[in-house]
């Protein structure tokens with residue numbers, strides 16, 4: 001699966017992401033990160049970075065993308081034949097098992113992507129800080145680079161490539177595809193324990209409607225984002241809207257499920273406990289309010305709707 005996933009670089013990945021998401025959100029988070037890294041390497045890499053990626057997949061190791069940071073994050077300083085990385089990345093999934101993550105760093109205020117070897121003694125990994133309510137198995141931690149030298153052969157693409165439209169914002173459809181898998185599983189567990197009671201059924205119907213809306217939105221987002229002829233700005237706006245709408249739908253489903261299932265949905269080993277905690281944690285994604293705002297501004301001057 002690791003080596004073969006270059007065949008999953010378009011919307012054909014959707015059912016796979018959702019099925020894995022239904023089975024385990026943690027596995028899907030790692031798989032989605034791997035897919036994202038392979039996509040970036042495929043799009044921006046040259047012969048040398050492709051060889052680095054091949055080495056990892058041939059060894060059975062996944063890749064990931066580590067972009068999140070607090071404060072100054074990681075700074076890349078130009079040196080002869082490459083860069084020197086210093087600083088800390090946060091929320092790095094797969095830390096400790098991924099050897100060559102796509103890692104972003106700022107060079108003169110511009111983001112660049114690197115494929116550093118994080119098995120180096122000049123890199124330290126802290127997994128102890130990950131005491132999250134959910135997604136505990138995702139091996140998410142902080143990674144600090146202590147003046148690690150990275151050769152030019154491990155630089156991926158150039159200035160502006162990481163955030164390039166529509167692949168950065170538009171590519172977020174894969175995150176909601178994974179989350180959709182979790183919603184599928186929660187709805188199934190919810191249905192299995194629905195009481196014969198009109199109030200419970202009303203909550204269940206609200207959840208089912210939100211689920212169907214989320215499903216349609218994810219498919220449309222995937223289709224638009226992966227159609228080569230799409231207008232990149234429209235793709236960004238559509239996926240931004242889909243992210244926000246999906247979050248609202250997921251919160252509706254979580255609320256209805258917890259209220260119908262009651263206290264047991266908070267107590268292990270009830271499978272709902274873990275599914276709901278994982279999804280609640282994983283729903284926290286970057287810039288959700290900014291994404292909604294961007295979609296609203298885009299729609300405001302186009303009559304409030306997307307072209308069919």
Ligand SMILES: Cc1cc2nc3c(=O)[nH]c(=O)nc-3n(C[C@H](O)[C@H](O)[C@H](O)COP(=O)(O)OP(=O)(O)OC[C@H]3O[C@@H](n4cnc5c(N)ncnc54)[C@H](O)[C@@H]3O)c2cc1C
Nearest residue numbers: 065066067068091092093135140281282284285286287289
């Ligand atoms: C399980 C898990 C695994 C992850 N793995 C990775 C990984 O491998 N690699 C990686 O790079 N990241 C990873 N992340 C982190 C992820 O990419 C985001 O950085 C993180 O989820 C951001 O969540 P947040 O709620 O803090 O979002 P934020 O965007 O920080 O938002 C928090 C709140 O602050 C508000 N806010 C933010 N900025 C502003 C602003 N400028 N002005 C006003 N309000 C603002 C938002 O609207 C929101 O209300 C992971 C996250 C999770 C949950």
